[in-house]
Amino acid sequence: MNGHGKVPGGGGGGAADGAPLRLKVVSSFKAHANDVTSVQWTGNVMASGSADKTIRVWKTGGRSAGQVELHEMSYSPMREHYYHVQCLHFSSFGNTLATCATDGKVVLWDTLTGSQITAANFPLPALMALRCCRISSDSRLVAAGGDGDAVALWSFDRTQGLTLLKVFHGHEATITCVCFSHDGAFLLSGSSGADIRVWDCRGLQDHALCVWRDAHDLGCTCMDMAAYRVSISNGDAAFHVATGGYDNTIKLWHLIAGKSAGGRSSSSAKFLPGGAPLLGHSADICSVRFANQTKLLISCSSDRTFIVWDPIRSCALKRVGPLTKYARSCCFSSDDQYVMAGFSGGLVGFWKILTDGEEDSAVQSITVGRDSTMMNAGRAVPFQFLDDTNAPEEFLCPITQEIMREPVVAEDGKSYEKAAISLWFQKHDTSPHTNLPVRSKVVLLNLNLKALISKWSLLQERTASEA
Numbered sequence: 052m053n054g055h056g057k058v059p060g061g062g063g064g065g066a067a068d069g070a071p072l073r074l075k076v077v078s079s080f081k082a083h084a085n086d087v088t089s090v091q092w093t094g095n096v097m098a099s100g101s102a103d104k105t106i107r108v109w110k111t112g113g114r115s116a117g118q119v120e121l122h123e124m125s126y127s128p129m130r131e132h133y134y135h136v137q138c139l140h141f142s143s144f145g146n147t148l149a150t151c152a153t154d155g156k157v158v159l160w161d162t163l164t165g166s167q168i169t170a171a172n173f174p175l176p177a178l179m180a181l182r183c184c185r186i187s188s189d190s191r192l193v194a195a196g197g198d199g200d201a202v203a204l205w206s207f208d209r210t211q212g213l214t215l216l217k218v219f220h221g222h223e224a225t226i227t228c229v230c231f232s233h234d235g236a237f238l239l240s241g242s243s244g245a246d247i248r249v250w251d252c253r254g255l256q257d258h259a260l261c262v263w264r265d266a267h268d269l270g271c272t273c274m275d276m277a278a279y280r281v282s283i284s285n286g287d288a289a290f291h292v293a294t295g296g297y298d299n300t301i302k303l304w305h306l307i308a309g310k311s312a313g314g315r316s317s318s319s320a321k322f323l324p325g326g327a328p329l330l331g332h333s334a335d336i337c338s339v340r341f342a343n344q345t346k347l348l349i350s351c352s353s354d355r356t357f358i359v360w361d362p363i364r365s366c367a368l369k370r371v372g373p374l375t376k377y378a379r380s381c382c383f384s385s386d387d388q389y390v391m392a393g394f395s396g397g398l399v400g401f402w403k404i405l406t407d408g409e410e411d412s413a414v415q416s417i418t419v420g421r422d423s424t425m426m427n428a429g430r431a432v433p434f435q436f437l438d439d440t441n442a443p444e445e446f447l448c449p450i451t452q453e454i455m456r457e458p459v460v461a462e463d464g465k466s467y468e469k470a471a472i473s474l475w476f477q478k479h480d481t482s483p484h485t486n487l488p489v490r491s492k493v494v495l496l497n498l499n500l501k502a503l504i505s506k507w508s509l510l511q512e513r514t515a516s517e518a
Contacts, residue, residue, distance in 0.1 A: 273336060
C-alpha cells in the first residue's frame with residue numbers, strides 16, 4: 052500500500068509548518084462478531100484480534116483503478132484462544148505474530164502459513180488473564196503481562212520455541228501494557244496501579260531499573276515507543292515513549308540508557324518526563340501508537356475520538372470524531388499513509404492521511420476479499436461511514452453510547468440497548484441513568500424508537516450510496 056507524495060512531517064519533525072493534517076475515511080467493514088480489541092499493521096500484512104476469540108490476517112495486494120486490494124489470508128480466521136483475544140503484535144518483518152488472551156496463553160503464529168509456531172501459558176500457578184504482549188525488534192524476546200501483577204519474559208527461536216527467562220515482580224496491580232526498547236535492552240511495563248517500571252532484559256535483575264510511581268493518576272492503559280530517538284539537553288539520545296491512562300491524558304517520556312566507563316551501554320537507565328502532557332480526550336485512552344517513518348503519534352479514547360499529535364511539539368494536529376463506535380485500538384500503516392482502527396461491534400476502519408495538495412476525490416478506496424494467491428481483485432464491501440453520522444442523541448444507548456438495535460424502556464423512563472441494560476441489571480439494583488434504586492428490572496420494547504432508528508439508518512445508507 053505504498054502511497055505517492057510525502058506524508059506530513061516525513062523525514063523531520065511532526066507535520067510541516069503551516070500544513071494542516073487531513074484524514075479521510077476510505078473504508079470500514081465488519082471483520083468480527085464481537086469487539087475488535089487490537090489491530091496491527093506491518094509491511095503488507097495486517098491483523099486484528101477480537102473478543103470473539105479469533106484473529107484475522109490480511110495482506111495488501113496491488114493498486115489498480117484507484118483501489119487498494121486487501122485480501123484475507125486463506126487460513127484466516129485463526130482459532131486457538133478460548134477467551135477474548137486481548138492483544139497482538141507483529142515481529143519487525145511481519146512473518147511472526149504474537150497473540151495473548153484472557154485464557155492466559157501466549158501464541159506465536161507463522162503469518163505465511165497460519166500455523167502455530169509455539170505457545171506458552173503464563174508461568175504462575177493460577178490461571179491468569181493476559182492483557183498485553185510484545186515481540187522485541189530483533190524477534191528474539193517476547194513479553195506478556197496481565198492480571199497476575201507480574202511480567203514474563205521469554206526468549207524466542209522459531210525452532211526452539213519459547214524459553215522462559217524471567218518473571219519480573221514489583222507491580223501491585225494488573226499489567227495493562229508492555230513495550231521493548233528498540234535495542235532489546237529494556238522492557239517497560241505499565242499497570243492499572245499508576246506505575247511504570249523499566250526492566251533489564253540483559254542482566255535480568257530482580258528489581259526494576261527505575262520506577263515512576265504516579266505516571267497516571269488512575270492507572271496506565273497503553274504505551275508505545277517511537278522508532279526514532281530524541282536529543283536531550285546534555286547531548287544524550289533518549290528513547291521517546293508515550294503512555295495513556297485512565298486520567299484522559301497522554302504523557303511523553305524519555306528513556307535514557309546508562310553508560311559504562313568505556314561509553315558502552317550498561318544495565319542502568321533513567322526514565323523521565325519528556326514533554327508537556329497531551330490533553331484533548333475527555334475519557335480514558337485506549338491506544339497510543341507512534342508512526343513508523345514520521346514523527347507523528349495517534350491515540351484513540353473511550354470518548355469515541357481519534358487525535359493525531361506532533362509528539363515533538365506536544366500539540367494536536369487533527370481530531371476525528373466523535374464517532375458512532377468506540378475505538379479500542381489504532382495504528383499507522385508501515386508507510387504512515389493510512390490509519391487502521393478496531394471498533395466495538397467488530398468493525399475495522401481505515402483512514403487515508405491526505406498529503407499536501409491531494410484532493411479528497413483522489414483518495415484510493417480499499418476493497419476486501421479472500422484470495423490466498425493474492426492475484427485477483429478483492430470483493431468490494433459496503434461502505435459504512437464512521438465519521439460525522441450525527442446520530443440523534445436519543446438513538447444512542449446511555450450505557451454503550453452506540454446506536455440501539457433493540458431499544459427497551461426501563462423503569463427510570465430511559466431507553467437502553469436490551470443486551471446492555473440486561474447485563475447492567477445482572478450486577479446492579481440501580482438505574483444507570485440516575486444511580487437510584489429500581490423497584491423493577493422489567494423492560495419493555497420501545498417499538499416507536501426502533502422504527503425511528505430504522506428509518507434514519509435507511510436514510511443514511513441511501514445518502515451514502517448517492518454520495
